[in-house]
Amino acid sequence: MFDIVKCKAEAPGFEKTYSYEDVNNKIKKVENLSEASRVNKKMLVMLKSYALDEGAVKVIKERRKLCFLIDLSRIMNSSGIRRAIEIGRIKNFLRLCVRHKIFYAFASFSEEESDLRTPFELINIACLFGINQGQARFALEMIDKYL
Numbered sequence: 001m002f003d004i005v006k007c008k009a010e011a012p013g014f015e016k017t018y019s020y021e022d023v024n025n026k027i028k029k030v031e032n033l034s035e036a037s038r039v040n041k042k043m044l045v046m047l048k049s050y051a052l053d054e055g056a057v058k059v060i061k062e063r064r065k066l067c068f069l070i071d072l073s074r075i076m077n078s079s080g081i082r083r084a085i086e087i088g089r090i091k092n093f094l095r096l097c098v099r100h101k102i103f104y105a106f107a108s109f110s111e112e113e114s115d116l117r118t119p120f121e122l123i124n125i126a127c128l129f130g131i132n133q134g135q136a137r138f139a140l141e142m143i144d145k146y147l
Contacts, residue, residue, distance in 0.1 A: 001119045001140040002147075004069075004107035011110070013118040016144070020109060023147050027069060033057060036066060044069045044105065044146045050089040057100055067103040067146045070094075070139075072125055073110065076117075091129045098131065105142035 003011050006020040027044045030036045033056035036045045042065045060066055074086050097104050106126050110116045117125075119140060126136035 001137065002143040003110075003119075003122070003140070004143065005110045005116065007110055007112055007115070009110075009113040009116060011108075011116045011118075013120070018143070018147060026147055033060070036060060036068075039066060041065060042146065043067075044143075046071060047093075050093040052092060052096060054096075057096055057102065060102055061100045064103075067105050067142055068093075068097065069143075070104055070106050072106055072108050072122060073115075075125060075128075076108070076115070087128055094129045094131055098135070103142055104139055105146070106136070106139045107143060 001014050002016050002018065003014050004018045004020055004023060005011060011017045027046055028039055029046045029048065030039070032047065032049045032051055033053040036047065037056040037059040039045060040063065045066050046069045070090060075083060078086060094104065106122060108115070108117050108122060122140060123133055123136040126139060127133060
């Protein structure tokens with residue numbers, strides 16, 4: 001399993017951790033799904049907004065090149081209503097990805113050494129989104145295939 005971190009530390013339990021500074025140019029940041037559907041090469045895509053767009057999802061499904069990178073720090077660093085809204089949006093987005101067999105990956109983007117999580121903790125956080133442990137484990141392994 002693999003993770004992307006922003007701090008200079010080795011995360012416990014992972015085969016390899018990638019530094020955000022090293023892989024930042026390999027991650028395409030887009031506003032929404034319609035922008036992501038225009039990306040035509042194999043790469044990680046990070047969405048700013050998880051607004052659903054069925055047409056864009058069908059285009060992405062046909063190409064089968066993109067892998068959506070889901071930033072778990074959005075969940076871990078927030079609380080209350082904001083966290084609940086983020087969990088709901090990501091849950092709906094992942095339901096769409098599972099239905100259409102679109103690849104996705106999780107990363108913690110930990111900024112401090114005290115924020116580092118183990119793979120088991122990240123899998124349990126990912127299970128909040130309505131996926132099972134096998135799907136969460138597979139998502140943590142997808143990072144290495146795209147970097």
